[in-house]
Amino acid sequence: MKKLINHPSMVVQDALIGFAAAHADLRVQHDPAFVARAQSPVQGKVALISGGGSGHEPLHAGFVGYGMLDAACPGAIFTSPVPDQMLAATCAVASDAGALYIVKNYTGDVMNFELAAELAEAEGYTVATVVINDDVAVRDSLYTAGRRGVGLTVLLEKIVGAAAESGADLETCREIAERVNANGRSMGVALSSCATPQAGRPTFDLGDQEIEIGIGIHGEPGRRREALQPAATIAELLAEPILADLPFQAGDQVLAFVNGMGGTPLIELYIMYAELERILQGQGITIARNLIGNYITALEMAGCSFTLLRLDDQMTQLWDAPVQTPALRWGR
Amino acid sequence: MKKLINHPSMVVQDALIGFAAAHADLRVQHDPAFVARAQSPVQGKVALISGGGSGHEPLHAGFVGYGMLDAACPGAIFTSPVPDQMLAATCAVASDAGALYIVKNYTGDVMNFELAAELAEAEGYTVATVVINDDVAVRDSLYTAGRRGVGLTVLLEKIVGAAAESGADLETCREIAERVNANGRSMGVALSSCATPQAGRPTFDLGDQEIEIGIGIHGEPGRRREALQPAATIAELLAEPILADLPFQAGDQVLAFVNGMGGTPLIELYIMYAELERILQGQGITIARNLIGNYITALEMAGCSFTLLRLDDQMTQLWDAPVQTPALRWGR
Amino acid sequence: MNQITSNNLLRFLERAAARIAEQREELILLDSPIGDADHGANLDRGFSAVLAKLLAAQDQLPEQDLGTLLKTAGTTLVSTVGGSSGPLYGTFFIRAGNVLAGKMVASPSELAQALAAGVEGIMARGRAMPGEKTMIDTLAPFVAILQAGLSEDMAFSLALGRAIIAAEQGMRSTIPMQATKGRASYLGERSIGHQDPGATSSYYLVLALQEALVERVEA
Amino acid sequence: MNQITSNNLLRFLERAAARIAEQREELILLDSPIGDADHGANLDRGFSAVLAKLLAAQDQLPEQDLGTLLKTAGTTLVSTVGGSSGPLYGTFFIRAGNVLAGKMVASPSELAQALAAGVEGIMARGRAMPGEKTMIDTLAPFVAILQAGLSEDMAFSLALGRAIIAAEQGMRSTIPMQATKGRASYLGERSIGHQDPGATSSYYLVLALQEALVERVEA
Ligand SMILES: Nc1ncnc2c1ncn2[C@@H]1O[C@H](COP(=O)(O)OP(=O)(O)O)[C@@H](O)[C@H]1O
Ligand SMILES: Nc1ncnc2c1ncn2[C@@H]1O[C@H](COP(=O)(O)OP(=O)(O)O)[C@@H](O)[C@H]1O
């Protein structure tokens, strides 16, 4: 394992130092660690607070700023943050309008945010929570910890961020978040695993001609292993379960998000986007908006994920609204 | 070699199909291939045209749009485009105000753009050229093909793009471009090589504890091989030759650009930025602006480069001006 | 041993921290095929923090009741571990501490009762049952056998020894299980054939408990 | 052979395309340690395009003069290869074509003169001299020895044979050289010890020329 780091134990802290130096409009606090808008709380505005293990950059800290998150809590690599972080972030950014916790559905994240909400409520804050579970690779929660929260997280944080910015109250924000979650589905593929700094070696090994289908964002193995295929075939393997699950239908307008897992060059993501577009066209589904790039990653894992979100007019409008964060910016 | 591609020979073309599908405000033409603003030529505006081998995405096509390039010509992977492409792009986007060719200093790029300029001038276009050579890893042109054009290219395309957008004439654009080139320096390090689709294997091999110092953007070996070091030490190895070369001095205001080579996670780039900031602070140099991310890459190469640009007021103002391209966007 | 003191619990936490540090790599390795390769790092960070906290407060410790001690360990774990195991082990210690609140000494069966409450806390917090391939598969049989032994008036060290055997069997029983909770559940059938990292760390924790209590008996 | 016809040149281009296709991987491999691993792919793309162009225009070819043929090859290379080798080999064929413009046949020394003009074109376009570890190190001695042989009234096939030997030596002479032009120059001293890919492709091109011209003699 070769990494541009000082020591495995210092990765998150050193990166936060760099993040603080780079983004003067954000406030970075260490111990408990969180990133928040420098101007916060914004009175009367619902505060959006997210967080999760580190190693998924730019998620979540890269999405703090106008029109998106108010604060993000970075845990250790691939490890949910602790409740103290969410509590400190809540105290820093929540106004009387309350706070919405945006949580990806992993056992650890859910429990730590639950504990944080209890603590914050005990201190008088109003907290609502949305748990994102868009990953169709995972079977339902009778047999599993439930579907994971993956690519849809980025879209949800943007859309609900715009709603909060426009003055929507906590319940409205929560409802929109639930609607986004209900209408979005994802699926990912890995061409390689990744090495966490603390482990020092790849979490799993893949043969020279093997891929893992149905991976999450923690370098973990997926649902099954297959032979490497051309991009067109891999795109089908990802798109089909997504389309069948909601199900998406002819006439739907969607936001198509092709996300890189961190180690795959952009040129390949555009190839995958071309294939996705072709598949959707064949089904009579229109891509009304798109996003292509490395937005929710698993360190240096090679691979990508597809996320489709069925749009309605309000979601589209909220997507188009101005946003100004380190990793997503338009309109200002 | 595992890649999300259909066939090694189809990579550039398939990616362009995806690019066209994704960016409706751009016009993508195949054979000869170029990407241009949909609304072009812009009358009275100098047209900025760049290009180079593919595999460096988002460079250059990702920088076509308002406030930056008018057209970009993608060659085969790591291979300069052919003159026909630049000629066709020139015909598509150049008005009477003329065209500025932005060329990275590689023998192939320089020759192909030279040929293109001759052809375009023969067809009545006014063409000026700037050749970028910011890479301090390469010795001067008595012993080499001259310093390579690397990270500074992104900054130059942005800054000169803003100048052109604001109505600067061809000679002024060329002068600003030369000034950017004269005040910018870069140096890169690789933790791995990359595999071109046509070669199917990494261009060079690195041991488990080895890094290459002084690499370019074509997956080629660098100036020397060293043992892996902590981020702080690697940052020194990159920053020192940059600082000494211009030389940068206490009191300078700089734009600091930490660029990922494609396969290095963002979290590591922020660590490197923290180290760079520390070094510059120690020298009394102020980072007035920064850019951190994968902007000029070598496929999936792991590593990063530092670029420092000494700013003056005009450059700073042009950097801050609105830009709206697939890969760089702010202010609109 | 008839009475468990705060010194016993301190020694338990020291031994737990030491064992987790020693097994850090193994726990990371177990968390790789069916997890995300962080379990060893998570617990090492947490138990080191517990140890640091105890050392910093060394002077006041002898006066502290057993419940406070365990709750301090639990809240420290919650505040430093993160992931799934942070809230789970944190809850374990906090719930156990609740049972021993105000007590300066505890009988073996009081301790067993506290541990049982801890395991129930994990099951509640994690909404999990035995047989789902988690730490519960080590801890639930451990507590059950310990309580059974004590209720039959077995010597504490003997009851503990039997409980440890049950814990080890429980840990091994996770190998053929298909996970239905936690990260391993995402793998479906592919989770079969691997020992659960949390079940393994739990085994090291009960070994630490035995070391802390049984050595005292012999001393 | 006293006269070179368009058929000879066609066969040369066919053989060149075939040899480059065969050596594609080798040329990529040579371009890896001191370049960017594309030389074989670049030239294969270019010469395939030349071949396709010639096949598409097959009917008109017999009426075309040698100059037009070579210039068509050259402009096709410029338009399809890219990189360094596109403009360089393109210039080579265009300049050689200029010398043979309007001619339906050429004498061996006229051909040699054309090739010499081609090499000068490369040197001008690339601003390079022999000894800089480039294709010039193969082509310059090739042309020099060919012209020398012909000026001594040596039989064409013999002169060509000697020139080929000089080309091979030239190619090999790039191994110990430190590059001062092209991508390999970035490596400084590390470029020493590797044979230049362009010098190697040039050698295959002159072998193709020999095949095209000498077989005819024997036929
Ligand atoms: N719902 C649950 N109930 C009980 N234990 C669980 C549950 N989910 C996970 N675990 C335990 O937690 C362990 C993983 O801990 P750790 O790796 O630290 O956290 P994470 O899975 O968040 O990376 C698993 O091996 C399992 O024993
Ligand atoms: N300035 C130059 N003059 C002559 N030949 C050159 C020059 N620069 C490079 N070459 C030749 O070009 C070859 C590389 O061609 P190719 O790999 O196709 O292009 P690129 O270097 O742009 O990737 C080198 O091996 C060398 O023989």
Ligand SMILES: [Mg+2]
């Ligand atoms: Mg984890």
Ligand SMILES: [Mg+2]
């Ligand atoms: Mg090249």
Ligand SMILES: [Mg+2]
């Ligand atoms: Mg884990």
Ligand SMILES: [Mg+2]
């Ligand atoms: Mg090359």
